[in-house]
Amino acid sequence: MDYREFACAVKEQMNYQMTGGVRAQLHTAVKNNGTERTGVLIEAPGINISPTIYLEEYYEDYRNGASMEKIVGDIITFYGSVRQERSWDCRKIMTYDGVREQVVFKLINTAQNRVFLRTVPHIDFLDLSIVFYVLLEITDEGTASMAVTLEHAEQWGVRAEQLWADAGENVKRLLPAEFFTMNYALKEVLKKGIGIGDGRPAAEENLLGHDSNVRDGMYVLTNKMRNYGAACIVYPHILEMIWNILQTDYYVLPSSVHEVIITPCHKSITCEELDEMIQDINATQVDAEEVLSGHAYLYEHRTGRLCIGTDPSAGRGTA
Numbered sequence: 001m002d003y004r005e006f007a008c009a010v011k012e013q014m015n016y017q018m019t020g021g022v023r024a025q026l027h028t029a030v031k032n033n034g035t036e037r038t039g040v041l042i043e044a045p046g047i048n049i050s051p052t053i054y055l056e057e058y059y060e061d062y063r064n065g066a067s068m069e070k071i072v073g074d075i076i077t078f079y080g081s082v083r084q085e086r087s088w089d090c091r092k093i094m095t096y097d098g099v100r101e102q103v104v105f106k107l108i109n110t111a112q113n114r115v116f117l118r119t120v121p122h123i124d125f126l127d128l129s130i131v132f133y134v135l136l137e138i139t140d141e142g143t144a145s146m147a148v149t150l151e152h153a154e155q156w157g158v159r160a161e162q163l164w165a166d167a168g169e170n171v172k173r174l175l176p177a178e179f180f181t182m183n184y185a186l187k188e189v190l191k192k193g194i195g196i197g198d199g200r201p202a203a204e205e206n207l208l209g210h211d212s213n214v215r216d217g218m219y220v221l222t223n224k225m226r227n228y229g230a231a232c233i234v235y236p237h238i239l240e241m242i243w244n245i246l247q248t249d250y251y252v253l254p255s256s257v258h259e260v261i262i263t264p265c266h267k268s269i270t271c272e273e274l275d276e277m278i279q280d281i282n283a284t285q286v287d288a289e290e291v292l293s294g295h296a297y298l299y300e301h302r303t304g305r306l307c308i309g310t311d312p313s314a315g316r317g318t319a
Contacts, residue, residue: 119149
């Protein structure tokens with residue numbers, strides 16, 4: 001059974017088991033970097049927020065011997081934990097004032113998202129693009145969001161510059177940056193893998209905003225929700241704050257759209273070697289949908305800017 005056949009079978013079994021008028025249908029979405037994903041979109045009567053549950057992990061379980069009955073049961077249980085009990089007030093999106101305080105942004109690769117960028121207001125940042133979305137809801141299970149399109153911007157009477165000004169303030173409140181050591185991040189991943197903790201650092205482990213003598217060879221920068229956290233590199237003052245902690249220029253390695261790795265500059269490694277490492281990891285370890293960039297960036301305190309390559313004055317691009 002291939003993935004499409006599996007998805008159809010899941011949909012049919014879910015519709016057979018669910019009650020109260022709740023229905024599942026297949027939904028294919030174009031995601032980041034032009035990738036497509038197919039999952040089950042679950043609609044409940046009278047509720048205008050409908051989650052889509054993607055099935056790749058469930059398909060792997062099926063291929064590894066899990067029964068269809070168990071998989072469908074797990075999906076229905078998960079749906080029960082994320083389903084909305086009330087509709088979102090759609091009147092809010094009719095005016096900019098209704099969404100102004102929920103507008104945030106993320107970073108995507110410009111070259112890989114040319115088609116999408118024709119449909120949304122955006123701001124260029126090096127070889128990346130800042131795009132905007134409305135954060136409708138934040139829960140322990142994730143977020144509900146809506147991309148800001150050119151149609152929205154025209155209806156609201158706003159330009160990208162206004163969205164940027166408001167989003168730059170909102171992210172500090174809704175998606176605050178967190179900066180912690182790679183050693184701590186690995187410990188949290190291991191804890192999560194065996195069911196201890198939620199994979200998020202304790203407040204005292206966030207090196208931003210308080211004095212700490214903790215040092216490591218590598219660090220992780222992301223946001224509180226671990227969702228499109230690479231955007232933290234364009235948060236106001238964040239790069240300067242990191243320099244104040246490290247007291248040295250540093251490389252920004254795009255681990256994925258969800259986080260970046262920070263490592264102090266070392267003469268023993270070149271930017272070209274870092275690029276090769278990033279490209280190899282992108283090809284073997286990162287889902288195509290989550291790739292941000294194929295090269296390292298450098299933050300140099302003398303210029304106060306992020307650049308592509310080792311020499312900010314070489315004209316390879318700064319921001």
